[in-house]
Amino acid sequence: MNSKRVWFKPSYDLAMSALELAELIRRRQPCVVLTGAGVSTESGIPDFRSRTGLWARFDPLEYASLEAFRRDPRKVWSFYKPRIAVLTEAEPNPAHRALAELERLGLVEAIVTQNIDLLHERAGSRNVVEVHGSIRTATCPACGERQPLERVTELLEGADAPACPACGEILKPDVVFFGELLPADAIDRATELARTARLLLVVGSALEVYPVAGLPLETIAAGGELAVVNRGPTALDDRAALRIDGAAGEVLPQVAAALAGY
Numbered sequence: 001m002n003s004k005r006v007w008f009k010p011s012y013d014l015a016m017s018a019l020e021l022a023e024l025i026r027r028r029q030p031c032v033v034l035t036g037a038g039v040s041t042e043s044g045i046p047d048f049r050s051r052t053g054l055w056a057r058f059d060p061l062e063y064a065s066l067e068a069f070r071r072d073p074r075k076v077w078s079f080y081k082p083r084i085a086v087l088t089e090a091e092p093n094p095a096h097r098a099l100a101e102l103e104r105l106g107l108v109e110a111i112v113t114q115n116i117d118l119l120h121e122r123a124g125s126r127n128v129v130e131v132h133g134s135i136r137t138a139t140c141p142a143c144g145e146r147q148p149l150e151r152v153t154e155l156l157e158g159a160d161a162p163a164c165p166a167c168g169e170i171l172k173p174d175v176v177f178f179g180e181l182l183p184a185d186a187i188d189r190a191t192e193l194a195r196t197a198r199l200l201l202v203v204g205s206a207l208e209v210y211p212v213a214g215l216p217l218e219t220i221a222a223g224g225e226l227a228v229v230n231r232g233p234t235a236l237d238d239r240a241a242l243r244i245d246g247a248a249g250e251v252l253p254q255v256a257a258a259l260a261g262y
């Protein structure tokens with residue numbers, strides 16, 4: 001399929017485009033999924049760049065950059081303490097569960113996620129590559145001691161930032177801050193997956209942040225195709241063989257249902 005498709009609601013179109021995406025996944029294996037914050041908004045977690053996103057309220061360079069953390073770690077934790085509470089209280093939504101089902105059916109090889117919320121794993125996905133780290137642990141920048149999320153949550157009780165139990169320094173969340181390198185093993189694995197995918201399905205990402213936003217180009221350069229499920233435009237819409245402008249929690253369950261008998 002070479003012609004570009006743009007499908008919009010009403011619901012008939014959405015159903016038709018979900019069927020078309022199901023067919024594309026069935027025919028173009030292996031399929032790798034690349035997710036962004038948009039797959040978790042229906043779990044109550046705000047994204048970053050939509051109108052109601054976090055970066056409309058917080059300056060990422062002040063609250064989510066390595067330089068800001070080194071300059072004022074307590075200020076960065078004033079953003080991350082409530083954020084960790086939201087992430088740990090959130091539950092996987094139908095989009096996460098549909099992707100786990102597609103992996104169980106053998107139709108999704110892996111999920112490369114920019115999200116740090118652990119919701120793909122909690123939904124049952126097994127092959128998840130967290131290219132921006134996660135809230136699973138936090139590490140002491142002074143002595144290197146690593147603490148699990150449960151311990152970080154305890155250390156945050158009655159404190160504005162978690163102090164390292166071993167040396168007292170303020171812990172850093174094991175998420176990738178702006179100005180920080182991505183975990184080499186994760187981005188290498190994600191790049192390999194993108195190069196060997198015959199279909200890369202992007203779900204809920206504006207594709208604005210590199211190097212992850214370059215992964216779809218790796219797939220296309222290697223002869224694969226790109227499909228997008230995203231509310232609103234992405235930076236690579238003009239390279240997509242299929243684009244569905246809709247909510248991930250509505251579209252993906254229809255795709256999984258269409259492939260259930262696969």
Ligand code: APR
Pocket residue numbers: 035036037038039041042047048049050053060114115132203204205206207208209229230231232233246247248249
């Ligand atoms: N269904 C589909 N798309 C959605 C939904 C939804 N329910 N909710 C939001 N979206 C779309 C938004 O319209 C937006 O286009 O998802 C996209 C999310 O884009 P961003 O907010 O830029 O999030 P993301 O692409 O994950 O950002 C990448 O930037 O700030 C850094 O580290 C941060 O990992 C993040 C990276």
